[in-house]
Amino acid sequence: MTRSAVRSALVDFPAVRDRARAFAATLRERTPEIVRGLSGYQCANVAVDEVERSVDLLENLHLNREHFREKVGGVTTFLPLNQPLYATVCFGVVPSFMAEDTALRPPTAMHPHYRALAEVLDLSARFPELHVSYDDKEEFVAERAHRTDAVVFTGTPENAAKVRRSFPRRTLFILNGSGHNPLVVTETADVETAIASALRVVLYNQGQDCAGPNAILVHRERLVEFREALLARLREVEPRVGPYADPANVVGPNTDPDHAVKMVRRFRDDRGFWVYGGEVNPASGMIRPTVFEKDLALGGNFREFFAPVFFLQPYDDDADLRRYFEDQRYAANAMYVSVFGDSPYVKSLLDTPSHDADSILWDTDLHLTERGYLPYGGQGPAASCLYVDGVRVPGATLPQRDIHRHLVARRGSPC
Structure with a gap:
């Protein structure tokens, strides 16, 4: 024609x-x-x-x-x-x-x-x-x-x-x-809501999803509560990690078996911040849910895992969030931010080229708000x-x- x-x-x-x-x-x-x-x-x-x-x-x-x-x-x-x-x-x-x-x-x-x-x-x-x-x-x-x-x-x-x-x-x-999609758990957050969201977006499809967060920024006053509640929930999930063929499982092997080999190197590099999990089977491609904890003052995590990894980054004050959002590695992959509680700093991001009102989510996450008939993505060109x-x-x-x-x-x- x-x-x-x-x-x-x-x-x-x-x-x-x-x-x-x-x-x-x-x-x-x-x-x-x-x-x-x-x-x-x-x-x-x-x-x-x-x-x-x-x-x-x-x-x-x-x-x-x-x-x-x-x-x-x-x-x-x-x-x-x-x-x-x-x-x-x-x-x-x-x-x-x-x-x-x-x-x-x-x-x-x-x-x-x-x-x-x-x-x-x-x-x-x-x-x-x-x-x-x-x-x-x-x-x-x-x-x-x-x-x-x-x-x-x-x-x-x-x-x-x-x-x-x-x-x-x-x-x-x-x-x-791909985007960074950080979760921000503020001093005023409902921790149970934040935990449910973190589990939903990190474990979905073994973490192989562009909505997965590279970092979970947690106010230090809520850190112990958040970490202990997260670990308790992950221990409950442990029996449901295994082959796809079992319909009860919610975490299975990585789609790309070679990715497990990459995660072995990543986990080795981050071993000083290890908290939970970390088991990787390069033969089967299984990467079990894993938690790292690295103070935001030591640098933000901007590398995508494409695996079920919870990378906690404690911070002390709302203004400290600039360490993450104003890092030169952030803007290119700026996508969504899920905020639990109130953050004047995150609100101020609406005045920057990296975010508009649709890309900052309050007390919810992409898995609950994404609809196929709505635009999807962020202001970051990558x-x-x-x-x-x-x-x-x-x-x-x-x-x-x-x-x-x-x-x-x-x-x-x-x-």
């Missing part, structure tokens, strides 16, 4: 809405099959959560109706290592409703598990506009480079840069990277950004909004 023909193709949103709702119903009906299909890749609780998040997006797609006006030619998606179902819906299925040709590629390590998932979902029959590729990344990129209007990429900025260079400058490039005509635009992303805004609205829609 010629580019001019694509420009005149309108999106039939009532049909899109009906297809989305029908797929949501299928996900509900096939939840047990989906859980079984992913049982070699992730814990059952994560698969169930993915179904719930996917259904929520599909049933509420009408909230994004203004973005579904006119089709673009091609969308190319690179899926992350985590959340295969939810990522497919957000970055594959939904964009396919507004494009003539959509292709997605799961990471190589996910291929056998993704084939099983695609069969359970009957993706090829339900979404003929959506093609799943298991080709090598280089072959996939070469095949898609000149038939793509928008790329959706989830991964490191370094890998994104390599891929982006293979596409024409005019291609809209949507990057979902956390999320767009490349529009080769120019980087930092900020939260939403593929359906971004495709409409930068590819359809800019050329003038007949709607």
Whole structure:
């Protein structure tokens, strides 16, 4: 189809809405099959959560109706290592409703598990506009480079840069990277609420999630209470750490077995701050929940673990939080901050380029507030950004909004 023909193709949103709702119903009906299909890749609780998040997006797609006006030619998606179902819906299925040709590629390590998932979902029959590729990344990129209007990429900025260079400058490039996402437990925090949040965001999918915090900043007056309550809860979780195949387990092996080897080195480097856990099995990829405690005055932690690690950083006064947030390593990956209690300093971050009102969460966390029809990401360019005509635009992303805004609205829609 010629580019001019694509420009005149309108999106039939009532049909899109009906297809989305029908797929949501299928996900509900096939939840047990989906859980079984992913049982070699992730814990059952994560698969169930993915179904719930996917259904929520599909049933509420009408909230994004203004973005579904006119089709673009091609969308190319690179899926992350985590959340295969939810990522497919957000970055594959939904964009396919507004494009003539959509292709997605799961990471190589996910291929056998993704084939099983695609069969359970009957993706090829339900979404003929959506093609799943298991080709090598280089072959996939070469095949898609000149038939793509928008790329959706989830991964490191370094890998994104390599891929982006293979596409024409005019291609809209949507990057979902990684963020610091610290938790701040203030002097006035409800510690039980903060503990529940920390467990939720750190243990989810073995810590393999971009919402996981690199640091948990705890006011020293609440440190003992927080630490002891956290350790008590982790001891309760110990019997539920093991193979994915056991549906009762909530922490399983790392998706990338080689990552366990990296964690051995990281744990060795941080052994002076060790509090709990620390067991790593490079053969199985199992990284058991681990707690470190390092005074913020000794330096903030800005390295992502991609593992179930609670990195506690005690601080003495609200003003001391500047040691973390004003460190030169923070801004590039500024994403969300979850604050428990009150912090005048964190409120002051609203006056900086790193944060807006949507990226500071009070007494809650990303797992409770994230919805697939809302923008997601931060102001840090390594956390999320767009490349529009080769120019980087930092900020939260939403593929359906971004495709409409930068590819359809800019050329003038007949709607």
